[in-house]
Amino acid sequence: MPVVTEKGARELTIRPPDDRGPCHGKPEEMRVIRSMTAFASAERATPWGTLACELRSVNHRFLELTIRTPDELRAFEPALREAVAARVARGKLDLVLRLRAPEGSGALQLNEARVQELSALAIALSARFPGLSTPFTDLVQFPGVLQAPEADAVELQAQALALLDTVLAEFVAAREREGGKLKAVIAERIDGIERIARDIRELMPQIRTGQRAKLQSRLDDLLKGTSVAVDAGRIEQEFVLWLQKLDVDEELDRLDSHVAEARRVLGLREAVGRRLDFLLQEFNREANTLGSKAVDARSTAAAVELKVLIDQVREQIQNIE
Secondary structure, eight states: OOEEEOSSGGGGSOOOGGGSOTTSOOOGGGOOOOBSOEEEEEEEEETTEEEEEEEEEEOOSSEEEEEEOOGGGGGGHHHHHHHHHTTOOSEEEEEEEEEEOOTTOOOOEEOHHHHHHHHHHHHHHHHHSTTOOOOHHHHTTSTTSEEOOEEEHHHHHHHHHHHHHHHHHHHHHHHHHHHHHHHHHHHHHHHHHHHHHHHHHHHHHHHHHHHHHHHHHHHHHHHTTOOOOOOHHHHHHHHHHHHHTTOOHHHHHHHHHHHHHHHHHHTOSSOOHHHHHHHHHHHHHHHHHHHHHOOSHHHHHHHHHHHHHHHHHHHHHTTBO
């Protein structure tokens, strides 16, 4: 593997983003909904061997990037990290960058100064310890005896960033393809939530009428065979007060508002995972209230179905950037 050496102090200075190649400065407005799970890899031939890059990710609350490179490429890590952060907002990412020397290229060179140093040491040891010998095969295994040709640090970094740009393009495309599938599933569930809210709204007049009839029937049964005087006005007032406790118009209005907001967020060209996660908390709050106010089998079933759809949406958005 080539040894990266300085060609001057300025050559290892990290260049500004606009000098790094096409993987920087990507406009945010080009984003669409993305999954946080993806994998991409690519290789690139260089004068010093083949650069190989792999990038994989899983879902995570924040952007967490682990970079694995050999010692020869470690100086590039800040530039690699910045390049990834410019294209990815969330996820636990693992970036691997390797440089393989071409096989049979004869690229290894003998460090004669190192060999002379080790030979002198071997002679001194033999003089002190007669019979001690150092085979040639052992000698060449000492660090620094065989070296790869020196590589230009700036040029190799440019090659690495160009390769990373290719990998990132494939990586982001994979995220967007999966994100499109997630978006379709979420949109379908949001449609279901809207339908349930509409069904509950249509049911409420029937539910109120039915509950009022039940209350009146129970009151009639209690008063049957008695001579108790009943204040019809007071009874009506109590009916109204009790039925008001069952009113869910506000919850349904807020649910409709959340549905509209969810659709708006799904249309944004930016990272929306956290927004959707927060919005799901609001959906769940309204669903819990609707469930607590349910007084018959139809409204109870609707509230349960609503919570099922909300949980399904929550499962999907856990993997959205």
